[in-house]
Amino acid sequence: MTGDYISIRNLHKHYGTFHALTGIDLDIARGEVVCVIGPSGSGKSTLIRCINRLEPFSKDSAIHVDGVPVLPGANLAKVRAEVGMVFQSFNLFPHLTVRENVMLAPRRVRRTSRGDAAVQADRLLARVGLQDHADKYPSGLSGGQQQRVAIARALAMEPQVLLFDEPTSALDPEMVGEVLDVMRDLARTGVTMIVVTHEMGFARQVADRVIFMDGGAVVESGKPEDIFNAPTEARTRNFLHAVLDH
Ligand code: ADP
Ligand code: MG
Numbered sequence: 001m002t003g004d005y006i007s008i009r010n011l012h013k014h015y016g017t018f019h020a021l022t023g024i025d026l027d028i029a030r031g032e033v034v035c036v037i038g039p040s041g042s043g044k045s046t047l048i049r050c051i052n053r054l055e056p057f058s059k060d061s062a063i064h065v066d067g068v069p070v071l072p073g074a075n076l077a078k079v080r081a082e083v084g085m086v087f088q089s090f091n092l093f094p095h096l097t098v099r100e101n102v103m104l105a106p107r108r109v110r111r112t113s114r115g116d117a118a119v120q121a122d123r124l125l126a127r128v129g130l131q132d133h134a135d136k137y138p139s140g141l142s143g144g145q146q147q148r149v150a151i152a153r154a155l156a157m158e159p160q161v162l163l164f165d166e167p168t169s170a171l172d173p174e175m176v177g178e179v180l181d182v183m184r185d186l187a188r189t190g191v192t193m194i195v196v197t198h199e200m201g202f203a204r205q206v207a208d209r210v211i212f213m214d215g216g217a218v219v220e221s222g223k224p225e226d227i228f229n230a231p232t233e234a235r236t237r238n239f240l241h242a243v244l245d246h
Contacts, residue, residue: 005030005192006051006065012058013046020046022216033193035203038213039239044196048163052083084159088166090150092138099134102153124152128182144175148182164195200244204228212236
């Protein structure tokens with residue numbers, strides 16, 4: 001981990017009159033794994049969607065990724081190529097095979113040749129444990145397998161940062177582990193990861209830093225052992241009490 005790789009300054013986001021992010025300052029180092037936790041509606045998705053400007057944000061806010069300002073215009077494609085995203089709903093193309101889903105972005109954005117993209121796709125599918133499923137269609141896979149394809153698809157652009165928005169929330173319980181295992185492996189590779197999650201065990205084990213959000217603000221952040229064992233803010237304690245108690 002060296003230097004600040006993502007810098008977020010005074011991040012405000014309004015949806016109409018609703019103030020969803022109320023001035024967030026956050027620096028993330030290259031290779032850092034940050035888990036974002038907090039109640040529903042606290043602004044977790046909005047925060048990570050601002051990082052690649054899937055959501056526009058206020059003019060007096062600033063986000064830089066690798067020194068590049070995240071603003072509309074020519075640089076945005078560069079930022080987005082560096083920032084991969086994995087959503088709760090996998091959003092695979094149903095009419096394309098698993099391999100073709102993973103090949104799509106390199107083919108369209110990078111103009112990678114079909115042969116090279118197929119070789120890369122098979123390598124990535126092996127990495128997420130799906131080497132035997134490349135010729136299937138998404139409907140032939142379980143939810144956990146589909147989410148692993150979505151991770152392979154995000155990796156195909158060789159991103160420096162991966163944003164995960166509750167990647168296991170839509171899965172049946174027995175499939176959560178296989179997706180978290182893939183994410184745990186990725187965390188060891190040095191890619192920068194920001195993970196919105198309700199999986200407190202994962203956050204505790206894998207995160208370098210845990211951020212607790214409430215009401216559009218970062219209420220508390222720190223090492224997992226400090227946040228989970230000795231939170232200083234009452235709101236963090238109440239949240240953890242509620243989610244860890246059942
Ligand atoms: P979280 O991911 O922590 O559940 P979100 O970032 O999705 O929270 O949402 C934060 C707040 O912003 C919520 O109150 C939500 O209702 C509101 N919000 C999110 N997206 C929109 C939208 N497109 N239009 C209006 N309000 C929104
Ligand atoms: Mg959300």
